[in-house]
Amino acid sequence: MIYLAYIAIGFIGLQLINILANFVFRQKISKVTPPAEVPVSVLIPVRNEEKNIAFLLSDLIKLENYPLEIIVFDDESTDNTVRITEEFSRKDQRIKVIRSEGLPAGWLGKNHACYQLAQNARGQYLLFLDADVRIDASVIPDAIAYMKRYRLQLMSVFPTQILATFGEKASVPVMNYILLTLLPLILVRVSTYPAHAAANGQFMLFEAESYQRLQPHYVFRNSAVEDIAIARFFKKKQLKVACLTGEKRIKCRMYDSYAAAIKGFSKNVITFFGGISLLGFLFWLFSALGFMPVLIALPEYTQLYFIVLAIIIILYAYLSRQNILMHLILYPLHMVFLFTVLLKAVFYKKNKELLWKERNIYV
Known part of the structure; x- marks a missing residue:
């Protein structure tokens, strides 16, 4: 004993x-004035997200006078996701909707959606967001400035989690407990060791040239944990990666119940x-x-x-x-x-x- x-x-x-x-050594995305006006493609994979997509698009279109394109890939939704998104696209020409022609064999749905989104993107940076993210869009140019400062090819952020029910409060915080007690996040950026990698698919910002060259969502097309796999893959390729948490301008309600959190x-x-x-x-x-x-x-x-x-x-x-x-x-x-x-x-x-x-x- x-x-x-x-x-x-x-x-x-x-x-x-x-x-x-x-x-x-906590890291944060500082506000930059004036923001760097670098073309960005915001890429949103969706499947039955009628409860979330309007909130996210409303957040994003508040970023005016900025070279931004917003592409939503609908992965065979059966609810009102497409109708809501198309209504937004008619009001704001920066929004484009792509509909799936079917899921190929050997692919997971989100990975295929992200791959198709990237093929249609024109920005110098590619920002993948989950539909349940809530974002102050001013963080986008600031995040790009952060990437430029540290010459990063990939930056991911663990959003501040919205905990609305007791079930969420009793479950969701475990994610950050594991993350923050297992890995000093500064090592994701300063260490070259691939095991020192972390990422969250809710917010992943790529340098477009590196993404298009490596095609990570194609490489990990059948991985259920593609975000972490991609971060490790980039580090193996000697590319620079960073992972942050606690950014107040990026929030997410991951699950709406204890049962959903378990699954x-x-x-x-x-x-x-x-x-x-x-x-x-x-x-x-x-x-x-x-x-x-x-x-x-x-x-x-x-x-x-x-x-x-x-x-x-x-x-x-x-x-x-x-x-x-x-x-x-x-x-x-x-x-x-x-x-x-x-x-x-x-x-x-x-x-x-x-x-x-x-x-x-x-x-």
Whole structure:
């Protein structure tokens, strides 16, 4: 038991180092005046997004007097997504709608949509956005200025998450907990090691020349976690990548319920651990129950252990622009959610079946 206690202390110590690094070296997209007027293609893959698309397009068209094109690729929606988008396109000529002619064999729907979007884009930069993103469009030229400053070929942002229900509050924050306690995000930009990569498909901004040369969505056409795969791929090609979080001008409501969050995170949670399920369960074990061997074998360190854990929770809540007290109270529920998601992920992977938007992600 003493050895488990030492491992638990070492684990939480490493988490503390990582979260402190993310706090000390936190990166942000600064406002630039005047903004750089570089042609940008905003590319939005959609499938049954009638509840979201109008909000996103309304956000984007507020960026006036800027060389912007907005292309929406409809992936065989069965709701009013196309009608709503076409209404916007009639009001603003910068908006273009492309309709799918069918999903080719061996492709996942979103990956195919992103690939088709890029083929029709003319901008010097390509910004892929999910339809459920809410954005202050002024961040777009500022993000390009950030890319130019650091000579990046890819920049991704984990949006500030909108948590409307108790189920979302008890689940969605786990994503940033894993991210910010496992990886100092500064390493995504300064390290050349491909494992030091992270990305979120909700906001991915590419240098168009690099994208068109490498065609990443074609390369990863059947990957359910194409965002992280693309970030690692770019780093393997010696291209520069950056990943940020906590940007207040980019927000997203990923899931509208606890059940939806379980299903959604089950698609990609194992990827955070290099695709190794065992590492995911070990991460959960020491995150949720690491205090137990310390309490039994090294009781004199128990108080210090919980103080360090509280600091970690406070910092990742702060960096995520979320309510700190809520995170402290709901941490046990976050651990229950993580365990459930890991089990579901193993089940889905074993059975090669997880339906997402009425399609199996295992093709």
